[in-house]
Amino acid sequence: MARAAVPGRLTGRLAWRAARLVDVAVQTPAAHSLTFEVPGWPGHRAGQHVDVRLTADDGYTAQRSYSLSAPAAGSHVEITVQRVDDGEVSPYLVDGLEVGESIEIRGPVGGWFLWRPADPQPVLLVGGGSGIAPLMAMVRERRRTGSHVPFRLIYSVRAPDDALFADELRHPTSADGGLDVSWIHTRVAPAGDPRPPGRITLAELAAHGWPADFTPSCFVCGPTGFVEFVADALVTLGHDPDVIRTERFGPTGG
Amino acid sequence: MARFSPRFGGRRRSEAEGLPPGQYLTRDFPVLSAGPTPRIPLDRWEFWIRTETGVEHRWTWPELTGLPAETPTVDLHCVTKWSKLQTTWSGVPMEDLLSTVESTAEFAMVHSYGGYTTNVPVADLLDGKAWIVHTYDGKDLTPEHGGPARLLVPHLYLWKSAKWVRGIELMTRDEPGFWESVGYHNYGDPWREQRYQGD
Numbered sequence: 001m002a003r004a005a006v007p008g009r010l011t012g013r014l015a016w017r018a019a020r021l022v023d024v025a026v027q028t029p030a031a032h033s034l035t036f037e038v039p040g041w042p043g044h045r046a047g048q049h050v051d052v053r054l055t056a057d058d059g060y061t062a063q064r065s066y067s068l069s070a071p072a073a074g075s076h077v078e079i080t081v082q083r084v085d086d087g088e089v090s091p092y093l094v095d096g097l098e099v100g101e102s103i104e105i106r107g108p109v110g111g112w113f114l115w116r117p118a119d120p121q122p123v124l125l126v127g128g129g130s131g132i133a134p135l136m137a138m139v140r141e142r143r144r145t146g147s148h149v150p151f152r153l154i155y156s157v158r159a160p161d162d163a164l165f166a167d168e169l170r171h172p173t174s175a176d177g178g179l180d181v182s183w184i185h186t187r188v189a190p191a192g193d194p195r196p197p198g199r200i201t202l203a204e205l206a207a208h209g210w211p212a213d214f215t216p217s218c219f220v221c222g223p224t225g226f227v228e229f230v231a232d233a234l235v236t237l238g239h240d241p242d243v244i245r246t247e248r249f250g251p252t253g254g
Numbered sequence: 255m256a257r258f259s260p261r262f263g264g265r266r267r268s269e270a271e272g273l274p275p276g277q278y279l280t281r282d283f284p285v286l287s288a289g290p291t292p293r294i295p296l297d298r299w300e301f302w303i304r305t306e307t308g309v310e311h312r313w314t315w316p317e318l319t320g321l322p323a324e325t326p327t328v329d330l331h332c333v334t335k336w337s338k339l340q341t342t343w344s345g346v347p348m349e350d351l352l353s354t355v356e357s358t359a360e361f362a363m364v365h366s367y368g369g370y371t372t373n374v375p376v377a378d379l380l381d382g383k384a385w386i387v388h389t390y391d392g393k394d395l396t397p398e399h400g401g402p403a404r405l406l407v408p409h410l411y412l413w414k415s416a417k418w419v420r421g422i423e424l425m426t427r428d429e430p431g432f433w434e435s436v437g438y439h440n441y442g443d444p445w446r447e448q449r450y451q452g453d
Contacts, residue, residue, distance in 0.1 A: 013452035018258070051335075051449075053276075054259040060267050063276040065334050088265045088278065096261055103259045109450060111436025112288050224285045228398055231290035241290045241368060248285055 016053060017041070019105040021097055022076065027164040031082040031130055032094050033069055038105055043072045046141035047114040047134045047219070047247075050079060050107030054089055064089040067134035067221075067247070068108065069165075071141045077105070080164060082130040113219065113247045117145040121217045121243075124209045125153040126200075126230045128222025131249045132164050135221055139168075143175045151179045152216075154208050156200050156226065159188035182208035200226075202233045212238030221247040273337050274444035280336040285398045288432070292368035292418050293397055301386065301403065302421035303351060306359040313351075315402065319388055321346045326385060328408035330415075331444035343395075343406055345387030348379040359424035363431060364405055367418040372431035373440070374407060374414055376424065383409055386419060411442040411449070 019036035026032055049067045070078040083094040097103065115123060115138040125135040132155055142151060157163045169181050184204065189197045210216040218239060220230045227248050234244050269279040296315045304310045313321075327342045362379060364372050378384065384407040388395055395401035400417030407414050413433050434440050439448040447453060 014450050054262045054264075056259070056262050056264045056267075060264045060270075061276070062262075062264055062266070062270070062278065063335055064278075092259070092262050097259070101260055102257065109437065112433075224398070228285070228291060235290050241292070244290050246287060246289055248287075 014106045014109070016104045016106045018102050019077070020102045021099050024099060027080065027166075028162060030094070031080060031164050033078055033080045033164075034093060034097075035070075035076055035078045036103075036105060037075050038077055039075055041072060041075045041077055042108070044068055044077070044108035045114045045116065046071060046137040048108035048110045048137075049134070050077070050105050051109060052079070052089065052093070053104040053106070054092060055104070062089050065109070067137070067249075069133040069136045069140075071137060071144050080130065080133040080136070113221075113245050115141065115217065115219065117141060117147045117149070119217060120149065122150045122210050122214055123152070124216045124218045124234075125151065126156075126205070126209075126218070126220045126222075127153070128156045128226035128230075129158070129162070129249070130164060131222030131226070131247070133221075133249075134247060135219060136165050136168075138219065139176070139179060142179070143173075146175070148178055152182070152209060153179065154182045154184060154200065154205070156184035156186060156222065158186050160185065160190045180208075200230065202236060205230065205233050206237055209234070209237070212240075215240070215243060218244045219247075220244065222249055224248050274331055275447045276449075277331055277335055277337040277444065280338055283338060283341075283399065284332070284334075284336055286332065286334060286412075287398075287417060288370070289368060291397045292366075294367050294402060294418065296402060299402055301351075301419065303355050304421065304423045305355055305357040306424050306426050307357075309356070311351075311355055318346060318386065318403070321350060323389075324382075324385060326406070326408075328406070330408055330412050333411040333413055333438065333442070333449050337444075342391055343385065343387040344389035344392075345385040345403070345406065347382060348384040348386065348405075348407075349382065351386065352376070352379060355424070357424045359426050361425040361428040363423040363425060363429060364414075364416040364419060365421045365423060366416045367420045370416060370418070370432050372414050372416050373429055373434055374410070375428075375441075378407060378410065379422075383407060409443070411439075411444050413438065414442055 019038045023035040066079040069080040081093045127135045184200045299315045301313045325344045330338045387406045388403045404417045405419045
């Protein structure tokens, strides 16, 4: 692992900012993409995350981190939140907060799990479940900037209905040319899919990813077991550990 | 009406009592790392301390694990907001290792197999505040949690407790490590909520 370059922001305290919910996109019954208007937002890079703070009437606060799932559009930022049933913050964000109401956000945070449009290497994205969120920011950043860097995305979900960003990934536009999407269904496969349901395999990573001698940048995000397996498999396939960047998602009380 | 997060009640306020600000309690043990998990065969494993004058002290696996161990029970606080209480580890106090070394350096860079680094003041490695641990909860430390051995410096955010620890470089001048050079706080005291630069 090389020392990372350049922080993603200027120095100085990351201030909490008012963030007003302006749009909700229902990805699945349990996962919503929330767009906030955050006056003064400094911009961010694909792959970064934010801290969210909720405050109760008596001053009690709860904080969590969420990946940004889209590039910044002016003062608009999008996070994608999967409800953790016994969680504290995610049920409020998915079910409680209404359009027009505000929370607090600070960021952007994170200077390692980043894709920059100026990076010329091909990119392999491997996402599991809601771990697609920061990878989606990369896919969208590629589209936004008109990048021709070839992207391969392998997205593992339990069942077709569990896929986040399903329309966008199943029906790419011409601006997504050069983006290949491969689907892995672990429990329920779509009708007619010749692949039986099951976890991703080393052979599938080899088939749907890039050869190691293309020296792709690899971004892996999902639950711990998924990330451990995929990152190990990529090393086995000959990828330099230095080009494999990981982020682990998992219900830790969200 | 509240200015922010109207109708937010907070389900876990009793659990949050006694935790550093902004943290919540978890009972499982999340894994965080920036890349693949390195796997280091024990016959090739070594731990070193290099002083500011370039003198290097080395311990093989049998040498390190043969040293008297302590079994601290400590709370862990991760900058990603989770805290885990009352975790039990075994390992060698950093003080015992540093006491064999001639140095007046005030800063340390911790190096890991896999290339990770993190900086810690030497004072924070002394006085029973830090260990090189090889056992978690009575069992060998697993690779995803930093095995065969990691630094444990639980009074700082957990990214300072470098997994897969390989060596400690003593320095007369402070330098940022891996996360510290991309926007995370240089010191990382959870009780002062020093998450990011400027906190």
